Amino acid sequence: MPELILSHVTRRFSGHTAVDDFSLTVRDGEFVCLLGPSGCGKTTTLRIIAGFERADAGRLTLDGADITHAPPQQRDIGLVFQSYALFPHKTVAENIGFGLKMRGRPRAAIAAAVEEALALVRLEGLGGRYPRALSGGQQQRVALARALAIRPRLLLMDEPLSNLDAQLREEMRNEIRRIQKSLGITAVLVTHDQAEALAMADRIAVMAKGRLQQMADPATIYEAPATAFVSGFIGQANVLEGRVESTGAEAVLALPGGVTLAGRGDGLAAGAATRAMVKHERMALCRAEPAQLANRFPCQVAERTYLGGSIAYRCEAAGMTLTALLPNHPLFESFAPGDTAWIGWAATDCAFFPC
Amino acid sequence: MRFLGKAAGGLYLLLLYLFVAGPLLFVIATSFNPATSFPAPFEGLTLSWYAAILRRPEFLSAAGTSAVVAALAAALAVVVAFLAAYALSRNGSSSARGAMATLLASPLLVPQVVISLAILQLASAWGVGTGFWGLVAAHAVYVMPFALRLLLTGLARFDFAVEEASRSLGGGWLSTWREVTLPLLRPSIVAGFTFCFILSFVNLPLSLFLTSPDTATLPIVMFAYIESRIDPMIAAVASVIVLAAGTATILLDRFLHVRLVD
Numbered sequence: 001m002p003e004l005i006l007s008h009v010t011r012r013f014s015g016h017t018a019v020d021d022f023s024l025t026v027r028d029g030e031f032v033c034l035l036g037p038s039g040c041g042k043t044t045t046l047r048i049i050a051g052f053e054r055a056d057a058g059r060l061t062l063d064g065a066d067i068t069h070a071p072p073q074q075r076d077i078g079l080v081f082q083s084y085a086l087f088p089h090k091t092v093a094e095n096i097g098f099g100l101k102m103r104g105r106p107r108a109a110i111a112a113a114v115e116e117a118l119a120l121v122r123l124e125g126l127g128g129r130y131p132r133a134l135s136g137g138q139q140q141r142v143a144l145a146r147a148l149a150i151r152p153r154l155l156l157m158d159e160p161l162s163n164l165d166a167q168l169r170e171e172m173r174n175e176i177r178r179i180q181k182s183l184g185i186t187a188v189l190v191t192h193d194q195a196e197a198l199a200m201a202d203r204i205a206v207m208a209k210g211r212l213q214q215m216a217d218p219a220t221i222y223e224a225p226a227t228a229f230v231s232g233f234i235g236q237a238n239v240l241e242g243r244v245e246s247t248g249a250e251a252v253l254a255l256p257g258g259v260t261l262a263g264r265g266d267g268l269a270a271g272a273a274t275r276a277m278v279k280h281e282r283m284a285l286c287r288a289e290p291a292q293l294a295n296r297f298p299c300q301v302a303e304r305t306y307l308g309g310s311i312a313y314r315c316e317a318a319g320m321t322l323t324a325l326l327p328n329h330p331l332f333e334s335f336a337p338g339d340t341a342w343i344g345w346a347a348t349d350c351a352f353f354p355c
Numbered sequence: 356m357r358f359l360g361k362a363a364g365g366l367y368l369l370l371l372y373l374f375v376a377g378p379l380l381f382v383i384a385t386s387f388n389p390a391t392s393f394p395a396p397f398e399g400l401t402l403s404w405y406a407a408i409l410r411r412p413e414f415l416s417a418a419g420t421s422a423v424v425a426a427l428a429a430a431l432a433v434v435v436a437f438l439a440a441y442a443l444s445r446n447g448s449s450s451a452r453g454a455m456a457t458l459l460a461s462p463l464l465v466p467q468v469v470i471s472l473a474i475l476q477l478a479s480a481w482g483v484g485t486g487f488w489g490l491v492a493a494h495a496v497y498v499m500p501f502a503l504r505l506l507l508t509g510l511a512r513f514d515f516a517v518e519e520a521s522r523s524l525g526g527g528w529l530s531t532w533r534e535v536t537l538p539l540l541r542p543s544i545v546a547g548f549t550f551c552f553i554l555s556f557v558n559l560p561l562s563l564f565l566t567s568p569d570t571a572t573l574p575i576v577m578f579a580y581i582e583s584r585i586d587p588m589i590a591a592v593a594s595v596i597v598l599a600a601g602t603a604t605i606l607l608d609r610f611l612h613v614r615l616v617d
Contacts, residue, residue, distance in 0.1 A: 073525045081519070083514060083516050088517075102530060146524070
């Protein structure tokens with residue numbers, strides 16, 4: 001079973017620890033996204049898995065075999081580069097067949113595998129072209145076909161969609177997912193784009209400063225972030241700081257202005273400095289008092305930003321500056337700067353994290 | 356106004372080309388002049404000076420020696436320059452790269468006669484003769500920085516990710532160099548070799564202290580010839596060199612052109 005296990009992998013560069021005691025299990029046939037801001041160590045982690053970067057400590061196993069010290073050419077890992085890294089002096093067919101040529105397969109077998117790979121990425125008939133004669137999206141498909149033609153035990157992708165324009169990126173997201181599922185191949189994709197990770201992954205591993213923050217399915221990452229970092233990084237959140245007044249199933253946070261908030265959180269201690277985070281779209285903004293919401297305050301709309309699909313309102317309420325994101329739909333009320341209204345959110349949407 | 360500006364630009368270009376190519380044209384013209392001294396007024400057209408070269412075996416054998424020395428020196432220089440340029444481009448900060456590249460280019464800052472003399476002295480201090488290989492070494496030392504410059508430029512446009520792609524696909528170091536790195540850098544390597552070959556072939560000062568009658572290079576024989584007399588035969592020899600170098604450059608350009616743009 002091609003299962004990838006990283007245990008306690010650490011990589012130090014002069015001065016800083018790029019990957020810090022990082023453990024991760026990617027199950028057979030699973031699609032995992034490594035998500036994090038630039039410099040969080042996700043690309044270094046991918047390079048360690050591919051064998052281009054050594055681990056200073058820790059162990060990697062693939063398919064039960066220890067690959068910690070195996071050179072890249074012996075790992076049987078297909079790699080898709082951010083720059084695609086196609087061989088410019090070889091045709092599309094030669095690019096795709098390269099890995100099999102390195103394995104000493106007979107010509108006829110290579111030709112058949114190349115045709116199959118071209119069909120898989122829907123580029124039939126383009127085998128004779130050179131990479132520069134292809135569009136960015138087509139080059140991306142060739143890179144994918146080249147990585148898959150060796151029938152790798154694992155497919156690694158390093159920001160594969162970041163060089164494509166928005167529309168093509170969405171198309172390729174679905175395409176990569178379709179191919180990954182049809183082959184049942186285990187895959188790890190590195191990205192800084194949360195929408196990409198949420199849309200594609202079976203599970204997302206969120207990284208920050210070389211450490212694993214949370215590993216869970218997209219809905220859990222989004223709805224139940226484990227750390228303040230994850231909460232702030234995925235989606236956009238209002239952040240309020242105060243001290244815990246009471247703990248329990250529904251905790252209470254006292255803000256400096258005397259306002260109290262109801263919310264939920266683990267590891268809270270009474271009196272401890274704590275941060276409350278609420279996603280912008282989980283805020284309600286309405287003219288009537290939303291009595292069913294535990295946290296509700298009269299507010300004044302300070303700013304309205306038209307975003308097309310939604311409208312963002314920046315509001316002042318009881319000394320807090322809060323942003324509410326409302327769908328651009330006739331069922332939702334519309335406000336103008338200067339309007340008075342009610343802003344509110346449920347305790348279940350209000351996550352407390354110790355600072 | 357606009358026309359005047361264009362005309363002035365054209366005139367400037369014409370003068371520039373004349374300044375660069377003028378002496379060469381003069382030498383080529385002289386090689387067809389039957390007058391027996393040089394420079395002299397034109398007296399007609401003849402190919403007799405070219406025929407005269409063929410009657411002087413020392414010129415032909417010196418040309419052979421020069422070609423062999425130039426080929427070996429250029430090959431040696433390109434290998435050393437390639438390894439240095441590859442290592443510099445792959446690793447290290449750009450400031451360290453600049454410092455190392457400058458250091459490696461330092462043979463250019465030493466007068467060539469001094470390199471020649473230094474190799475002679477070193478060889479006699481070690482008690483070995485300089486011989487043929489001393490000559491090759493001196494030429495290789497001098498031309499190496501030119502190859503280095505060309506290869507650094509080529510490597511600056513080289514995406515090292517293609518090497519990683521090759522390795523991830525199962526290519527070892529050797530196959531990766533053979534299949535990916537060297538083919539992609541071939542234009543720089545060929546250009547570097549040709550440039551080094553030409554520089555070595557026409558070089559006089561490096562050879563001054565390092566040649567014996569057996570290993571006399573073409574510039575040395577030409578130098579010895581014009582010490583005793585000056586006639587247009589030397590212009591004919593120079594014209595042949597210019598023709599050969601020019602042909603090589605044009606072929607190279609075509610070759611690279613074909614290679615770079617499909």
